[in-house]
Structure formats: C-alpha cells, structure tokens
Amino acid sequence: MQLSGLIARLGRHLDLTDAEREAILHAERGERRLRAGDVLVAEGGESHALYVVRQGWLHSSTKLVTGGRQILRFHYAGDLIGTSSMAWSQAAATLTAISDCIVIDLPKTELGLLFRAQPRIAGLLYAIAAAENVAMSDRLTTIGRMGASERLSTLLLDIMARLRVTAGGIVDSFDLPLTQTDIGDALGLTKVHVNRTIRALEKAGVIERNGRRVRIVDEAALVEATGFTDRYGEIETGWLPPAV
Amino acid sequence: MQLSGLIARLGRHLDLTDAEREAILHAERGERRLRAGDVLVAEGGESHALYVVRQGWLHSSTKLVTGGRQILRFHYAGDLIGTSSMAWSQAAATLTAISDCIVIDLPKTELGLLFRAQPRIAGLLYAIAAAENVAMSDRLTTIGRMGASERLSTLLLDIMARLRVTAGGIVDSFDLPLTQTDIGDALGLTKVHVNRTIRALEKAGVIERNGRRVRIVDEAALVEATGFTDRYGEIETGWLPPAV
DNA sequence: CGCCGAGTTGAAGCCTTTCAACGCTGGTGG
DNA sequence: CCACCAGCGTTGAAAGGCTTCAACTCGGCG
Numbered sequence A, B: 001m002q003l004s005g006l007i008a009r010l011g012r013h014l015d016l017t018d019a020e021r022e023a024i025l026h027a028e029r030g031e032r033r034l035r036a037g038d039v040l041v042a043e044g045g046e047s048h049a050l051y052v053v054r055q056g057w058l059h060s061s062t063k064l065v066t067g068g069r070q071i072l073r074f075h076y077a078g079d080l081i082g083t084s085s086m087a088w089s090q091a092a093a094t095l096t097a098i099s100d101c102i103v104i105d106l107p108k109t110e111l112g113l114l115f116r117a118q119p120r121i122a123g124l125l126y127a128i129a130a131a132e133n134v135a136m137s138d139r140l141t142t143i144g145r146m147g148a149s150e151r152l153s154t155l156l157l158d159i160m161a162r163l164r165v166t167a168g169g170i171v172d173s174f175d176l177p178l179t180q181t182d183i184g185d186a187l188g189l190t191k192v193h194v195n196r197t198i199r200a201l202e203k204a205g206v207i208e209r210n211g212r213r214v215r216i217v218d219e220a221a222l223v224e225a226t227g228f229t230d231r232y233g234e235i236e237t238g239w240l241p242p243a244v
Numbered sequence C: 001c002g003c004c005g006a007g008t009t010g011a012a013g014c015c016t017t018t019c020a021a022c023g024c025t026g027g028t029g030g
Numbered sequence D: 001c002c003a004c005c006a007g008c009g010t011t012g013a014a015a016g017g018c019t020t021c022a023a024c025t026c027g028g029c030g
Helices: A005-011 A018-027 A108-117 A119-145 A148-167 A180-187 A191-204 A219-226 B005-011 B018-027 B108-117 B119-145 B148-167 B180-187 B191-204 B219-226
Strands: A031-034 A039-041 A049-055 A058-063 A069-075 A094-097 A101-107 A173-175 A207-210 A213-216 B031-034 B039-041 B049-055 B058-063 B069-075 B094-097 B101-107 B173-175 B207-210 B213-216
Touching (some): A005 A018, A005 A049, A005 A101, A018 A108, A018 A119, A058 B119, A069 A119, A069 A180, A069 B119, A101 A108, A108 A119, A108 B119, A119 A148, A119 B058, A119 B069, A119 B108, A148 A173, A148 A180, A148 A191, A148 A213, A180 A191, A191 A207, B005 B018, B005 B119, B018 B108, B018 B119, B049 B108, B069 B119, B069 B180, B101 B108, B108 B119, B119 B148, B148 B173, B148 B180, B148 B191, B148 B213, B148 B219, B191 B207
Antiparallel strands (some): A049 A101, A058 A069, A058 A094, A173 A213, B039 B094, B049 B101, B058 B069, B173 B213, B207 B213
C-alpha cells in the first residue's frame, strides 16, 4: 500500500483484479515530498512522467505574456497530474504545491506498458481524461459567462464536492489553503474584487468564515445561483473491456 | 477509405500497421450527414458513442441557468468529439454543426475492444485527450485573463493554425462560418462588443475582411500581443508500447 | 414584397479594475 | 527577545472596459 495512489483512485471506479494492482504497482516509482509552495514541474520544462497525488493539494497554472497568471485547476489526493507530458516532452503548465504534498512518479514509458498489459485500466484512464475535460469545460463556462459572485460560489461548491468524495460523511465546511490572490487567478478576477465578493457573500449570509475555515451556510442558494453540477460521482465503466 | 476518419487522424501522428487500420475500421460505424445548424447530440441527452469528424466544422456548447451559452470548442475534420460520453451516459455538451458535416459513429463498446486489441492506439488516444486538455487550458487562460482584442486575436490565430494542419501550404486567410454571436459565445463577450473589437482590429490594419473571408495581415503582431502558441503540431509518441 | 437574422453604431450604465493606503500576522535577523 | 519587513486581507475612490438598450441597414428567403 505504500505506493498506491493510482490503485486508490482507480479502485473508486472499478474492482481491480490482483493482476491489475500488480501492474500498477510496477509502473509507479518512488514518492516525492513537497513543501507548500514548492514547484513540482515548471511550465516549459522537460517532463517525462505523470504524477499521482497521494496527499495534499496542488494547482496547475500558466503565466501570461502580460505578467498575469491563470490557475487552471486544483488537484487533490488521487488525481493524475502533469498529463500534458503524455503529448509533449515539455510541460504545458506549472505544478505547484499548495499545502505539503506527497506525489508518486509514473514515468510515461511505464504507463505505455501498463496500457498494453491492462487494457481495462487504459480505458478507465481514458474515461478519467474525458471527465477532466468536462471539468475544464465547466470552468470555462463559469469564467466566460458568469459574474464574480457566481464564479466564487462555483469554486467553493466545487471544492466542497471534491472533498466530500474522500471525506465520506457530510461536509459543510473546510479549510481553504488559498490566498485571495490565488482565488483571483483561478477565477479571472483581481484579488481586490475577490475580497469584496467574499465579504458580500458573507454579508448576504450564504457563507461564514473563521480564519481559513469556510462554512457553506446556504448551499441550496449557491447551487440555485450557479447551476452547479457535481461531476465527481460515478464514472461509467460498462463499456470497458474485461480485465485480463 | 470510406470510413477512415480516425485512420486519417491517427496517421498524422503514427505509421499505422495493417492490423491497426483493420481494427479501427472494425470499430467505426456508418457515417452521418448533418446540415449546418443541425444538433448531433444535445446536452443531457443519452449518448453511447463518440464521433469522428470527417468533413465540416462543429462546435460544442453548454447552456447556462441564466440563459446564456458558452461555446467550448470548435471541431474540425479528424477530431474525436463527444468524448464526455466515455465517462457518463449523458452528454455534457451540445454538439452542433456549423457547416454541413459528415461524422462517423464510434460506439464506446467498440472503442473498448479497440483498446484491448491495439494498445498503441489506446496510448495515442490518451495522448490526444491530454492535448485536448491543454487546448482547453489555453482557452481558459485566454478568457480568464485577456481583454477582448486579445481573445479575438487568439481565436483567429487558433483557427488559422488548425486549418494549416490539413491545408498544407501557407494559409493567411480563411472563410469564417461563424456569426458574431457565435464568436461572442466562444470568447465570453457580447456580440456587440465582438463587432466593435473586430472593427478595431480592422482599423488597426492587422486583419482584413471581405464578407466571411478573413485575412490575417500582421500575424506577428497578433502573436506578440497574445503570446499564442500553436499546439497543433506533433504529438510525442516515443512512450507508446509497440504495435501488435 | 415583407420579414427575419446578422451586422453596425451610439449612448448610458454597471461591474470590475486600478491605484492607494492601512492593519495585521508570521517569519527573520540583529 | 524583539524590531522589522513582507505578504495578506481590507477598504475607499476613481477610471475603464464591457454590457445593455436601442435603433438602423443590408441581404436572403418565403
């Protein structure tokens, strides 16, 4: 179980066979520990591996010619990150640890072998990539067509939905390890306006804050305002070929 | 060659073996012809197949609770679309034909079998999915952090880069089958502001228009202003397992 | 011939940004 | 041990970019 990031993740969607577990363990390399703020991969840098998040939060981001930054996505335990190196040997985004993290290496040549040995795993990884794509689409829609408070609300709902996957029980509050600058870079807003928007939501009584802790007071109102849909549930696996 | 959408696309990245071609042909089902404006798949509708674009342009879009629309992506000949149905049986986006189109069905159970029979194809499809993800990230960055004229410039550069893949020679002008409303929905702008922005670029002398025809006069200036990078080039295939 | 969608333009208003300043906290070095 | 500094959060005021509302033109289609 020491190097089982991928097994844990895929096991959420499928009952893995022993052979599949074995093959995954064989593909995974040693783990890497990161401190909050550390950069795992830099945009434009060489990259020949994916990483599986075992513990902690990270984000991927890109820099603009104008000096700005866009945070593309937040990554949590179980996520497969750095996938752009499957298509190119240069990383398309920077991966930065938000909290202290542990990630596991998954060299892409090993992944190639895993694809051959375990086609069911290959199919599931493809389905997960498709789901990632939909998650990106959701974000695009939010940023492209919604105002500041809807963007912020969507982010909070999304984080909470994601935390519920692993946390099991009912979650209505969580620690947010992001600065308001981070939130702004994720939502396409300035930190100043993020601050005003947060305080407006607070004043409206739909959220509460206590330090880093955020509590969602009126989840229904947030969902109603944003049209948020939780995509972290099941992934359909019926079409996958049988396990080897 | 009649049903070879996928072969043509994958052949851009790999030399396919006969067995691989055969397996792909076996997975593809009959073609479907669409008229401009036709909806191939509706958001929320059942979907058990992908589609390969053989001819024409389409776009995928989502509707907002507030009544707006976000166009997520434009699709061209060779693209694999409707991939959200790999993860769920309900489509996450609407697929609409922009011009008259021909698409080929690729049932997901067939794709599952293809994954098992031809692991190299599976790996390549995964790499393509990863590249799609990066393309979405680029769009997110553009919309999240750039002004109207940069967004529009990026769209034009992106379309041109994509057309160059299939058109071979030097392309500096193309027919744009999009309304200004479409462009606005793709860029997160109103059609009114799209219009003003187009005319400003025209007045600045970086583009020219003649009906639907758009000519990029000063490509370097557009690239400079936007930091655009063409991702339509090679996909790295060195990590793929050998062909069967 | 008339209507509708697409493109165009002007004016006003709003949301978000920009600029600026200040309090607070945690970490660092003297 | 404590002073200082840097980053973060917060707030106000002014500016700006984009939207909204409205009106008018043009071309294609019934």
